Amino acid sequence: MSGDLSEYRLARSGSATDGGAAATVDTFFQPREPAWFRARLTLRLAVPLDRGVRAAAWRVAWSAALVAPPITVMLIAPARRLTASTLIGLLCCALPGAAALIWSASAQRELRRSTARGLRQAGAEHRTAWLIATGRLALFAGAGALAGSVSITLLHAPIGDLLSPRAPLHGMFGAGALTWLVAVLQTAALAVAGALTASSPVWQRVDLTRLNPLPEGWRQGARAKAERWLTGLRRAR
Amino acid sequence: MSLPSDNPVLDARGLVFPADGSVLNQVGLAVGEGETVAVLGPQGAGKSALKACLCGETAPSAGTVWTNGKPFHLLAAEQRRAFRLRHYGLVHQDPVFFPELTLGQFAALPLRFAAVGEREATQRALTWLARFEIADAADQRPGELPSEVLRRAALARAMVNDPLVLFADEPFVGLSDESISTASRILRSVARSHGTAVVVFTRDADTAARCERTVHLVGGRTHAEPVPIAVVPAAKPGDVPHRAHATSQSLTSPAKVSR
Numbered sequence: 001m002s003g004d005l006s007e008y009r010l011a012r013s014g015s016a017t018d019g020g021a022a023a024t025v026d027t028f029f030q031p032r033e034p035a036w037f038r039a040r041l042t043l044r045l046a047v048p049l050d051r052g053v054r055a056a057a058w059r060v061a062w063s064a065a066l067v068a069p070p071i072t073v074m075l076i077a078p079a080r081r082l083t084a085s086t087l088i089g090l091l092c093c094a095l096p097g098a099a100a101l102i103w104s105a106s107a108q109r110e111l112r113r114s115t116a117r118g119l120r121q122a123g124a125e126h127r128t129a130w131l132i133a134t135g136r137l138a139l140f141a142g143a144g145a146l147a148g149s150v151s152i153t154l155l156h157a158p159i160g161d162l163l164s165p166r167a168p169l170h171g172m173f174g175a176g177a178l179t180w181l182v183a184v185l186q187t188a189a190l191a192v193a194g195a196l197t198a199s200s201p202v203w204q205r206v207d208l209t210r211l212n213p214l215p216e217g218w219r220q221g222a223r224a225k226a227e228r229w230l231t232g233l234r235r236a237r
Numbered sequence: 238m239s240l241p242s243d244n245p246v247l248d249a250r251g252l253v254f255p256a257d258g259s260v261l262n263q264v265g266l267a268v269g270e271g272e273t274v275a276v277l278g279p280q281g282a283g284k285s286a287l288k289a290c291l292c293g294e295t296a297p298s299a300g301t302v303w304t305n306g307k308p309f310h311l312l313a314a315e316q317r318r319a320f321r322l323r324h325y326g327l328v329h330q331d332p333v334f335f336p337e338l339t340l341g342q343f344a345a346l347p348l349r350f351a352a353v354g355e356r357e358a359t360q361r362a363l364t365w366l367a368r369f370e371i372a373d374a375a376d377q378r379p380g381e382l383p384s385e386v387l388r389r390a391a392l393a394r395a396m397v398n399d400p401l402v403l404f405a406d407e408p409f410v411g412l413s414d415e416s417i418s419t420a421s422r423i424l425r426s427v428a429r430s431h432g433t434a435v436v437v438f439t440r441d442a443d444t445a446a447r448c449e450r451t452v453h454l455v456g457g458r459t460h461a462e463p464v465p466i467a468v469v470p471a472a473k474p475g476d477v478p479h480r481a482h483a484t485s486q487s488l489t490s491p492a493k494v495s496r
Contacts, residue, residue: 034352041349049378050336118333122346122394123322 038128042135045115053111057136059104061144064191067097068148071190073169075183086168097148101141101191105198108137112199137199138192145191149184156180245303246270246434247402252290252300260286261297262457268402268434273425275437275445278454284438285406287454291436292325292404293317305401322351326395326433328405334379334387340366341375344394351398358397365393369423385416392424402434409444421447 048054070093077086112133119129152159163170197203245267254261260283268274278284289295291302293309296317302309304324312320321327334343341362348358366372369389374382382390388408395403408424409417421444428435437448445451452459 037349037352045335045337048337050380053336114333115335118335119346121327121329121333122343123318123350125318128350 042132046136046139057140061140063100063104064141064144065148067094067101068145068187069152070094072149072152072183072187075186102198105195109199137195141195142188142192145188149187153180246305248303250301252297254286254290254297256298260457264459270432271429273428273435273448275448275451276454277445277451279440282454283457288404288438293321324401326400326403328391328395328408330407332391336380339376339378340390344397347398362397365397369393385412404436406438
């Protein structure tokens with residue numbers, strides 16, 4: 001019965017005859033993980049069955065789709081036409097999608113970690129476990145970004161017609177098909193990289209509270225000033 | 238309490254981790270073929286560190302680990318992983334199940350990672366699930382199954398490569414007494430019939446009592462008998478090597494064991 005592993009046990013105990021125990025053991029178990037199995041497992045784990053996990057994955061995809069169009073336009077723009085104001089405008093357009101992507105991808109951090117841990121428990125290499133665990137996030141972020149970029153690619157001609165010839169973006173919408181294709185692929189790669197960074201422990205270390213644009217004590221000072229002003233107003237009455 | 242085997246499959250001596258010996262200090266453990274040994278200790282006693290050193294997840298700062306007469310401690314990290322995949326079974330305290338995989342596919346994973354063919358790996362996984370009396374659940378997904386079945390599936394997965402040594406970290410935690418009795422009975426019987434050395438790491442005395450022998454791990458050192466925590470002196474580096482149980486072999490030349 002092959003399920004008994006008797007052949008393997010015999011080999012390991014040194015009782016095997018063909019080529020010695022070590023040879024038999026080495027042919028029985030190959031130390032390298034087969035690439036096709038890794039790919040199959042990545043695909044199998046990429047599409048979540050759990051409803052909550054699936055909803056979270058879709059959020060990543062929608063966020064990536066939202067952030068993709070302005071990034072694609074940014075990438076396709078010739079450097080000489082991309083003025084500071086245009087760049088700021090495009091960045092502002094990308095901001096809601098980027099925030100949503102960071103939020104939804106960072107929510108996947110624990111799931112990604114636990115998947116990698118589970119795979120390591122099953123005997124996967126660290127690198128393999130990491131790659132398979134990131135597969136789901138990469139798939140959804142990439143698919144979302146592709147959808148967003150492709151939509152702007154398909155719509156660029158009518159949008160270009162609507163724009164005034166003097167509009168800063170007008171020239172960009174006249175770019176060739178190959179340029180658009182490269183921009184689409186670059187956008188997808190950027191979205192995947194962004195999602196992976198947001199779900200990585202590196203991003204966890206970023207202390208967003210330090211990004212407080214208001215100087216320390218500004219609120220207290222403003223409140224004290226307002227109170228003084230109100231007190232003066234009451235006295236004047 | 239039975240005596241330790243003179244012919245151990247797993248033989249660890251003088252393990253120190255980290256270098257200052259604050260977690261493990263001159264820890265030794267020998268487990269024979271088919272023997273079930275519990276390493277009993279409170280939280281923070283160094284059980285996880287000992288398990289990591291024994292199964293090669295962490296390299297100890299000092300000491301030796303011989304498995305089936307092979308110097309496991311001399312292997313490089315990648316070789317240790319390959320060796321672990323072939324010869325060790327691991328049951329984790331918190332095994333991660335994948336909702337996308339059936340129990341049969343889950344149990345076959347270690348073999349699939351070891352490049353065993355799909356049909357053969359599945360067949361072996363089914364055989365081991367049947368040995369743990371959960372063959373009926375092979376086609377079901379973990380979300381549909383009770384924790385008792387999942388625990389047994391984790392044990393079956395650890396045994397699927399027919400390991401020399403099975404390391405089980407709190408394998409019965411969260412189970413009812415009846416479930417623990419059944420699972421431990423199956424585990425003991427499987428260990429005996431397949432000649433697998435089983436090391437159970439636990440802080441539960443009842444779980445330890447179900448094993449053939451108990452080694453107490455307190456303050457980073459092993460003791461053959463229970464030791465009150467307050468009595469155990471703090472481990473210092475450079476202390477006289479202390480083993481849970483003496484074997485007839487010398488410390489410098491461990492006997493090679495063939496199976």
